[in-house]
Amino acid sequence: MRAAALHSYKPLNHENNAPHSFGNMKALSSAVLVVLLSISLVSSHDQIDFHHFLRCLPAHSHRSFPIAEAILVPSNSSFQSIYQLRANNLRILSSATSRPVAIITALHPSHAQATVICAKRHGLQVRIRSGGHDYEGLSYTSSVPFVIMDMFNLNSIDIDMRTKTAWIQAGATTGELYYRIAEKRKVHGFPSGVCTTLGIGGHLSGVGYGVLMRKYGLSIDHIIDAQLVDADGRIHNRRSMGEDVFWAIRGGGITSFGVILAWRVKLVRVPPKVTVFTVQRTLDQGATELAYRWQQVAPKLPKNLFVRL
Numbered sequence: 001m002r003a004a005a006l007h008s009y010k011p012l013n014h015e016n017n018a019p020h021s022f023g024n025m026k027a028l029s030s031a032v033l034v035v036l037l038s039i040s041l042v043s044s045h046d047q048i049d050f051h052h053f054l055r056c057l058p059a060h061s062h063r064s065f066p067i068a069e070a071i072l073v074p075s076n077s078s079f080q081s082i083y084q085l086r087a088n089n090l091r092i093l094s095s096a097t098s099r100p101v102a103i104i105t106a107l108h109p110s111h112a113q114a115t116v117i118c119a120k121r122h123g124l125q126v127r128i129r130s131g132g133h134d135y136e137g138l139s140y141t142s143s144v145p146f147v148i149m150d151m152f153n154l155n156s157i158d159i160d161m162r163t164k165t166a167w168i169q170a171g172a173t174t175g176e177l178y179y180r181i182a183e184k185r186k187v188h189g190f191p192s193g194v195c196t197t198l199g200i201g202g203h204l205s206g207v208g209y210g211v212l213m214r215k216y217g218l219s220i221d222h223i224i225d226a227q228l229v230d231a232d233g234r235i236h237n238r239r240s241m242g243e244d245v246f247w248a249i250r251g252g253g254i255t256s257f258g259v260i261l262a263w264r265v266k267l268v269r270v271p272p273k274v275t276v277f278t279v280q281r282t283l284d285q286g287a288t289e290l291a292y293r294w295q296q297v298a299p300k301l302p303k304n305l306f307v308r309l
């Protein structure tokens with residue numbers, strides 16, 4: 001039913017833009033009437049579903065962590081600012097893309113479970129957002145009615161120096177991770193992206209490459225465990241999800257498989273001091289020759305040296 005309603009909504013919207021070329025006011029007015037009728041049908045249907053969705057959430061959340069504090073609807077004063085804060089592609093933000101019907105700013109793992117269960121039950125799509133750096137804005141836009149599950153509150157970083165491992169919640173950023181590791185020990189690090197505001201949730205499900213790439217490979221090479229909410233709202237670790245799913249979520253784009261609550265990673269050794277410098281060359285100063293030379297020498301350099309062009 002929803003699919004049909006949405007389907008009729010789109011072409012009518014398009015017709016609504018076109019009628020000037022018809023020059024037939026009667027056709028225009030009946031087209032507009034149909035548009036209005038279909039919009040009101042769609043929205044009342046959505047409102048009922050949405051109402052049921054909101055009512056469903058507390059029943060599936062941990063009682064000691066009321067989910068009401070995590071629910072933002074457009075009438076909440078902070079809705080718009082929270083939406084925009086991690087909608088990093090301004091081209092998508094400024095265009096007339098549809099907004100979510102709600103943002104669930106999960107404060108507890110059970111809030112993620114409840115969102116999955118209730119959204120599925122009441123016909124809403126879930127878009128999961130950690131750092132909001134998706135190039136196409138897939139974590140905060142959709143063409144169907146949707147809720148955003150925003151992970152930024154789940155951002156703890158738990159480092160165990162005995163095992164040289166860390167549990168990192170999805171909402172933590174790469175910069176926070178680097179900082180927390182350096183705080184503990186200057187001779188450890190983690191191979192991830194250059195940008196320091198990437199969300200660990202999305203970043204580690206993609207690949208994760210950066211300045212330690214030559215020496216240590218990719219972020220996903222160093223993941224040893226994960227906490228994943230599946231489509232039925234159950235929480236899994238590596239053992240209960242099985243090796244096939246664990247393999248798939250490291251590089252396959254996580255949203256097809258579930259919601260990542262946290263990743264467990266192995267830290268790597270780094271020298272306490274590194275030297276970093278930038279050389280700038282214009283084309284007139286021989287930048288083309290430099291790029292050519294770089295391609296020849298880069299693969300042969302010692303692994304402790306990283307040159308980026």
Ligand SMILES: Cc1cc2nc3c(=O)[nH]c(=O)nc-3n(C[C@H](O)[C@H](O)[C@H](O)COP(=O)(O)OP(=O)(O)OC[C@H]3O[C@@H](n4cnc5c(N)ncnc54)[C@H](O)[C@@H]3O)c2cc1C
Pocket residue numbers: 088127128129130131132133134135137138139151170192193194195197198199200201202203205206207208209210254255258259260261
């Ligand atoms: C300015 C910039 C610099 C970048 N630099 C680098 C770099 O140096 N190295 C590199 O490897 N990559 C880099 N990237 C790419 C970046 O790693 C990816 O865009 C990554 O997906 C961003 O993750 P996020 O959590 O910030 O984004 P989000 O937009 O929050 O999420 C990205 C995707 O993952 C999904 N997702 C997010 N969180 C979860 C979760 N908890 N569970 C399930 N699904 C989830 C989203 O729905 C979306 O589809 C860069 C991107 C930008 C915009």
Ligand SMILES: *[C@@H]1O[C@H](CO)[C@@H](O)[C@H](O)[C@H]1NC(C)=O
Pocket residue numbers: 068069070071072073075076
């Ligand atoms: C948003 O507003 C609703 C009432 O419309 C309220 O119940 C809820 O607690 C508010 N959310 C937050 C996070 O303040």
